[in-house]
Structures are given as C-alpha cells and as structure tokens.
Amino acid sequence: MPVITYRDALNQALREEMRRDPRVFLMGEEVGVYQGAYKVSRGLMQEFGERRVIDTPITEEGFTGVGVGAAMVGLRPVIEIMTWNFSILAIDQIVNGAAKMLYMSGGQVKIPIVIRGPGGAAHQLGAQHSQSLESWYSHVPGLKVAAAATPYDAKGLLKSAIRDDDPVIFVEGETLYGSKGEVPEEEYLVPLGVADLKRRGNDVTILAWSKMVNVALAAAETLANENVSCEVIDLRTLRPLDERAIADSVRRTNRCVVVEEGWPYAGVGAELADVIQREAFDDLDAPIERVTGADVPMPYAKNLEHLAMPAADRVVQAVRRVMYLD
Amino acid sequence: MPESRFPIPDFTVVAPDMAKEQAAERAPALSREQLLDLLSKMLLGRRFEERAAEMYAMQKIGGFCHLDIGQEAVAVGAISTLRPDDYIFCSYREHVHALVKGSDPRRVMAELFGRETGLSRGKGGSMHLFDAETGLLGGHAIVGGHIPLATGVAFAMKYEQRPQVVLCFFGEAAVNIGAFHESLNMAALWKLPVVYICENNRYGMGTAIERASAIYDVAQRACAYDVASETVDGMDVLAVYDVVSRAVELARHQSLPSLIEARCYRFMGHSMSDPVHGHYRSKQEVEEQKLRDPIRHFFEQLAAQGALDQKGFEEMDGKARRVVEDAIAFADASPEPPPRALFEDVYSEPYGPYTRSANRERRT
Numbered sequence: 001m002p003v004i005t006y007r008d009a010l011n012q013a014l015r016e017e018m019r020r021d022p023r024v025f026l027m028g029e030e031v032g033v034y035q036g037a038y039k040v041s042r043g044l045m046q047e048f049g050e051r052r053v054i055d056t057p058i059t060e061e062g063f064t065g066v067g068v069g070a071a072m073v074g075l076r077p078v079i080e081i082m083t084w085n086f087s088i089l090a091i092d093q094i095v096n097g098a099a100k101m102l103y104m105s106g107g108q109v110k111i112p113i114v115i116r117g118p119g120g121a122a123h124q125l126g127a128q129h130s131q132s133l134e135s136w137y138s139h140v141p142g143l144k145v146a147a148a149a150t151p152y153d154a155k156g157l158l159k160s161a162i163r164d165d166d167p168v169i170f171v172e173g174e175t176l177y178g179s180k181g182e183v184p185e186e187e188y189l190v191p192l193g194v195a196d197l198k199r200r201g202n203d204v205t206i207l208a209w210s211k212m213v214n215v216a217l218a219a220a221e222t223l224a225n226e227n228v229s230c231e232v233i234d235l236r237t238l239r240p241l242d243e244r245a246i247a248d249s250v251r252r253t254n255r256c257v258v259v260e261e262g263w264p265y266a267g268v269g270a271e272l273a274d275v276i277q278r279e280a281f282d283d284l285d286a287p288i289e290r291v292t293g294a295d296v297p298m299p300y301a302k303n304l305e306h307l308a309m310p311a312a313d314r315v316v317q318a319v320r321r322v323m324y325l326d
Numbered sequence: 327m328p329e330s331r332f333p334i335p336d337f338t339v340v341a342p343d344m345a346k347e348q349a350a351e352r353a354p355a356l357s358r359e360q361l362l363d364l365l366s367k368m369l370l371g372r373r374f375e376e377r378a379a380e381m382y383a384m385q386k387i388g389g390f391c392h393l394d395i396g397q398e399a400v401a402v403g404a405i406s407t408l409r410p411d412d413y414i415f416c417s418y419r420e421h422v423h424a425l426v427k428g429s430d431p432r433r434v435m436a437e438l439f440g441r442e443t444g445l446s447r448g449k450g451g452s453m454h455l456f457d458a459e460t461g462l463l464g465g466h467a468i469v470g471g472h473i474p475l476a477t478g479v480a481f482a483m484k485y486e487q488r489p490q491v492v493l494c495f496f497g498e499a500a501v502n503i504g505a506f507h508e509s510l511n512m513a514a515l516w517k518l519p520v521v522y523i524c525e526n527n528r529y530g531m532g533t534a535i536e537r538a539s540a541i542y543d544v545a546q547r548a549c550a551y552d553v554a555s556e557t558v559d560g561m562d563v564l565a566v567y568d569v570v571s572r573a574v575e576l577a578r579h580q581s582l583p584s585l586i587e588a589r590c591y592r593f594m595g596h597s598m599s600d601p602v603h604g605h606y607r608s609k610q611e612v613e614e615q616k617l618r619d620p621i622r623h624f625f626e627q628l629a630a631q632g633a634l635d636q637k638g639f640e641e642m643d644g645k646a647r648r649v650v651e652d653a654i655a656f657a658d659a660s661p662e663p664p665p666r667a668l669f670e671d672v673y674s675e676p677y678g679p680y681t682r683s684a685n686r687e688r689r690t
Contacts, residue, residue, distance in 0.1 A: 025485065051485065057515070062474050062508025069478020072463055073413070075485060092505075096468050097475060105456035105464065106447030107671035141672050165674035 001184055007177040009151035010040045010116075013158035014078065016187065018048055021076060024162055027054040027063055028080030028117075037082045038118060038177050064090035064115065068097045071113040071167075078162060081117035084133050084171060090115075091136075098167035099142030114161045116170035118177070119147070120211060120261045121298055124305055130298035132262035134209075137169040138238045138271070144192055145238040147171040149213035151181035153236055156190025164192060173211040195242035197249075201231035204255040204319050207246060207272055209235040212259040212310060219259075219315035228323060238268055246272065247279035254285040255322040259310050264292040289318040356567075358633050362642070364406055364563050365628060368398040368621050369646040371422035374431060375594075377650045378421065378438060382598045386658070387438045390467075391452045392419040396561075396593035399620035400525050401426050403566025404493055404588070407574050413461040415476040415494045418453035419525075420465040423495060428460040435653035441660035448663040449671070461490075469530075470496060470503030473522070477509040480520035484581055491577040492520040493570070498544050498587075499530025510551040513583035521573040522553075522585045525560065531596045532606035548585040560588030561620040564627070591615040 004012075018024045025048075030037045032045040032055040045053040056063040060081065067077035081087045087094065098111045121130035138145045144166055148154040154172065161168035173179075198213060199220050208216040213234045220230035231249050235242065250256050256276055258269035269290040276288055294308040320326050356364075375393040382391045394401065397419075405414060405426040416423045424434050429445055437444030438452050446456050453467040463479065466472035476494035483490050500506055501524060513520050524544045528535055535542055548555030554576060558569045566588055573584040593616055595601050603609045628634040634642075 057508075057511060059508040059512065061505050062477070062512055065471075065474020065505065065509070066478035066481050066512060069475035069480075070482040070485070071478075072475065073479050073482045075482045092468055092471050093474060096471055101464075102674060103671050104446060104450045104454040105458070105671075106445070106449050108446070108456050108458040109463065110674050144673075 001182040003180050004151055004183050005177065006148075006151045006154050006173070006179050006181070007038065007040055009155035009181075009183050010158055010172065011042055011044070012183070013155045013162070014041065014044060015047065017159055017162040018044070018052060023074065024076045024078060025052040025054065026078045026080060027056055027067055029056055029058055029082050031055060031080050036080070038174070040172075040177070041080065060086050060089040061093055065093040065097060067113050067115070068093050068101070068111055071098075071111045072101065072109050076112045076162060078114045078116060081115060083129060083174065084117055084119035085129050085131060087115070087117070087133065094137070094143070094167070094169070095140050099140045102166070103142060110165050111167045112165045114158070114168045114170050116158070116161075117172060118174035119171040120174055121305070121309060122174040124300055124302055125298075126300045127297035130305075132260070132293065134171055134238055135262055135266060135268045138268055143167055143169055143239065145169045145171065146192055146236065147173075147210040147238060148236060149173070149176070149208075149210055149234050151179065151183050153190050153196065153234070155183055156188055157192065157236060160189045160192050163189075168192070171210060176211050190236065192237045193240035193242055194236065195245040196234045196236055197231070197245070198234050199230065199232040201229035201253065203229045203253055204257060204322055205231045205233060205246075205249040205253045206257045206259060206315065206319070207233050207235060208259040209238065210261070212261055215310055215312050216259050216315060218312035219319065222312060222316050223319055228319060228325075230319060241271075241275065243275050243279060246275060250276050250280045251283045254283050256284075257289045257291060257315060257318045257322060259291045259315055261293050261310060264290060264295055267292055286322040286324065289322050291315050291318050361628060361633055364402055364567070365621070365624055365634070366642050366646065367402045367406065367426050368563060368624065369643055370431070370649060371398040371402065371425055372621060373643070373646045373650045374421060374425060374434070374653070377654060378435070379594070379598060381438070381654065387452065388440065389451050389453070390418070391438070391598040392596065393594045393598070394419055394422040394592070396615070396619070397525060397527055397590045398422055399563040399566055399624070400523065400560045400588045400590050401495070403563040404495075404523055404570040404586075407567055407571045408491070408493065411461060412490045413463050413476075413479050413492045415463050415472045415479070415492065416465050417469070417472070417496050417500070418465050418467040419497070420455055420495070421452070424455045424457060424460075424462050424465075427457070427462045429455070429457045429462060431649050431653040432656035433457075435650075436657040436660050439657040439660070440662065441657055442663045442667070443656070443660040447667065449667065470500035470505045472496070473500065473503075473505045473509040476520055476522075477513050477518060480513065480518035480577075480583070481516065483519055484516070489578060490519075491574055493523055493574075494520060495523045495525055497530060498524055498526035498528070498535050499533070499538060500524070501544050501547055502539060507550075510548065510553055510583070510585065514551040514553050517581050518583055519577035519581045520583045521570065521577055522583065523570070524585065524587045526587050526589045527592045528589075529592075529596065529606065532600070532604070534606065543587070545585060545587040554582065554584040555587070556584070557587045557589065560590030561618045561623060563620060563624050590620075591618065
C-alpha cells in the first residue's frame, strides 16, 4: 500500500471529489496560484482551472459567506481557511449562517459545505496563531466537526465531509501535514461519527483526536513498559460523537484520560467527561483525568510553549493518577 | 433628540416632481395592468403590515417584528423587475419582500404566528422567512451578515452559467459592516450578477445616518470598488423600478454588480417594540415624511394619467384587505408545530441523530 503524507492524502481527497462532482470547488487564500499556504491544494488549479480553484482576497468573513451562499443553491464548496485562527473573522457566517440555515428555513435550505484548514499550535507561532477552536464549533447544533490524525483518515474523512449534506468543520493538524501513513489506491470513505480504536488495552481508556492521538500513543507505549495496558481511541469526529465507542471502552477499562490540545475550560474534554459519567458512572473506578493545553494564551518562548502543550509525559502522569500508582 | 455635529443631509434625494419627470422620461414601458399591479402589491404590503401590527399587539405574533410601512415602494419596485426564478436576500424587515416575490400571504402570516403552516414551518419567525419555491433565500437578522450570502449565490450563478440574478436588500446601517465591503470587493473582482439595494430609511434603529456614517451618500461607497451605483427616491415605485431594471440588466447580461441606494422612510418604529417617534426623531419629522407616502404618491400619478380612479383604488384596497383577513384566519386556524419538530432539520437527516438533546430524548 502506498505511503503518503497527510498533506497529499488531503490533496487526493480534493482531487478525487472534484473529478467526481462538478459542483465541488475550492476557495480560499493562496489555494490557487500559490498552491496552498501548506501545499494541500498543490496542482489543483492546474487540473481544474481558475473557475474551480479560486484565490480570494484576505476576507475571511466574505469568502466563507460566499461559500455558504453558493451552498444554498446547490454547489458543494470547500472553503480553505488558511488557519483556523482566522475563522474567528468568519464565525458569523459559520454559526449564524451555515449552522442555522436548514433549521430556520424549516428544512428548505441545505448547506453542503466543508470549511477546512489547520488548527492547533505549530512551533513558536505565538498567541494568535496557536489555538484549537474545535470546542467552539462542536458547541453548535447544525455543524459537524471532524479532525483526522492520520493520512488514511484525513483522506477518507474529507471525502465523506465533501459528500455530506451538512456543514462540516474539518480541522487538520498543522504539524501533521508532513506525517506519513498508508493510504490505499482504491477509493474508500471514512464515515463521520465513527471513532477508531488505535490501540487495544485493558487498564485505561485514553481519548484523543488529531495530533494528540500521537501523544496518547507515545504515552501508551511508555506505560506498556510499566505493565499498564492503555486503550487509545481516536475520536476522529467530535460532532457527531461516537458515544457508544467511548462508553463501551470505559465500561471495560473503568478508567479514562482525555487528551486535548485546546484550553480546558468548557473544552471538548469536559463534554466527554459528561458523556462518560452519564453512560458509565457505575463502571468508573477513578475520576476522569484531563490533559489539556494550559489555560493561557500561547506564549512564544520555546520553553514556555512546551510547558503549555499536552505532552506524553503529562499523559503518563495522568494515567498513573487514575491507576492510583503514585 | 441629541444635537448633531453635522448638518442633517437632505434625504429626499430627488424632489418628487423631478422624480416624476425622470420616471416619465425613462417611462419603464409598463402597461396599465403592470402599473396597477405595482400599486396593488404596495397596498397588499401596507394592509398586511398594518394588520401584523395589530396581531402583534394581540400577542398573536411574538418576538421582534419589523414593519415595512412607508418603505413599500422599494420592495415592490425592485422585486417586480425580476423573473420568477431570480433570487432575493433580505434583512429582517422582509414581510413585504416575501409577498412581492410571490409567497402565499397565508403562509407568511402563519410564519409570523409561529405555526406549522408557515413558510419556515414556524421555526423562522418574522425575521427568517424563507421560500425556496419563490427564490426568497431568507430574512436574515444579523445586520449585513447576509450580504456575503447573496454574493455567494451570485457566484454560483456565474459558476454554473445560470441566467438568474440576485437582489440583496439591507438597510443603510449595514454599509458600515465589514461584510458589506468584503462583498462589494469580491462581486466587483469576480464580476458577479448581484444588485445590492440599500434601503436607506435614514435610521439604523434610533441612530441617524449622519451620526453613524462619515459619508452620508451610501451610493458613493460603491466607487471604492468600481461598482456602478445610483441613488433613487425610494418613495417612488416607478423610479425604483426604473433604476433596478437597469441594474438587473447589467447583472443578467454583463454579469456586473451594482449598488442602488433607495432613500425611503419608515413610518413606524424600528420594530414593534419602539414608538413611531421618540428620542431620535420628532413627530413633526414623521408627519412631514408621511406626506411622501409612496402609495398615495403613486395613486395620484395613476389618477392623473386616468389609469385609476378613487373607486378603482378602493376596490383594489378592499381586495388587499380581504387577502390579509384570509391570511390571518388561515394563520389563526393553523396548528402550532408538533413537539417533534424541535429536533427536525438541525441536520439534513429527517430526525437528526446527532444533536445531544435528540440523543437524550430517544433514550428516555
């Protein structure tokens, strides 16, 4: 099976869906001539032309709204936000427009749009370019939120998102673009709303998504040397949430650690903790632990940034706490 | 009323006589039937809104309710230039626009009443009327937020080489919103078939334009984006029809955007929650503006041409009143949305499996 990068997997998904459906187009800053700020759209303008790969001015609210409007009359836009940080400028179009249109029109106007781009911190980009906004969007009924950790899932989930009739927030990992993994040549889809079991284990369930899956797996590897058996679940989609996969696992392991890059307060992990206490209260042998980004704007200094980010050693410590090993 | 640091601009752009001359000169080649149709739509709009106000007072209508009384010439003149499959986007002051675009008055009133038979099945309300069949793509309630959406539909028309055009209505307060500028820039850059119509009724809620805008001439904003623009007397339905016809032609045949500033005046408060006049405008001002009543103005024109007499007007008015009464009766007799509708249409699946509450509901 070919091994390709996360970036190229996304590129394949876009290319295949654009070939498949003439209503699909890609719009955003630097997606065309420049071939993508992160080169996800490399070669697409060459194949599909300027009509379907559209460079925009720096006007996030404007072009996101254009995408939502185009979706209202049956097109299937893919809107690239250069990084999710900039989506804050477009949030009115996403929340008041895309998410609510079907409902407030009494079911008349669907919004089949994908809004995608990298989220989370990279390396020393500072406070305004290093944040995870998944919890903001996951909060909103009407939106679906996906965040792939691997090239395989990136491709399969993006294809599903493009074919979906509802607005999908698609959060990529800025530091995952160069990561590699197996991606089959034949067509496949990864459905929205289905979590993936990354590592089977018996002692504790670790929940993560996007690049935190790698952090969780690294921690699980370390803990295996201490004879602690971790189950790692990649949620892949934060809304709809695969509550069953989460509950089934925690009922078996009786312990849970949630790893998320975003801020702790009202984060996705808080919702996960609620799901678990509702679905598996009697099965829990320890309070749920959360390993999150620090509750601060991201600092620039390398050492401080490192301290602010969830890392494998902090996950190891959290697991040891829920195992009462310390 | 706070004293303005600025001279209050004349917002009656064109003197009524001049407008008449202009309209006569350009003489949008309308038949008598078409002229009468314009008047009857304005009358229907007026009577609809008057009764909506009463229904609001009786608490049949809830929430916010923004009436178009005084401004009917803009919606009627502009939307009457369209083909049935063209699209319109509106702000939250859109009952009359919906009627003119062809929505069933019964279903518009039922939506205001929050009933299942309403245009948006009772889930939109006064500010969110949608009618996919007539091309009404919404009443939108974030000032200026729908301007990019309309631009997007125009983008889609060009993308698919479809011949339809988009009219986008908003108030003058929306032109200070970023979305307005971002949209005009993209529409000009990409040559999109959209007509932006600013219904300049002079007040963004209670803030007069000269207290909110560094530039009073809204149409002037268009030059920043090399977009064609024109100012028109929004109290003169023929003048509006004339200028919007030309803008629609520009959009349809040359795929170019334009900005029309229609200077009009609302005779009611901003919404049903505030009085006709108050801290921000005087009773005298409102009374003076009422002399420009677009319906009376147009009727007098038609009467002078011999196209309609008082008796004919009264018949037309009676018909409008009957349509509105029928709409009220229909709305009143219609059921509320069933409780199951609460979780419908959050997602495109018939009963969204994805909302948290829906999940809980199913379990219990």
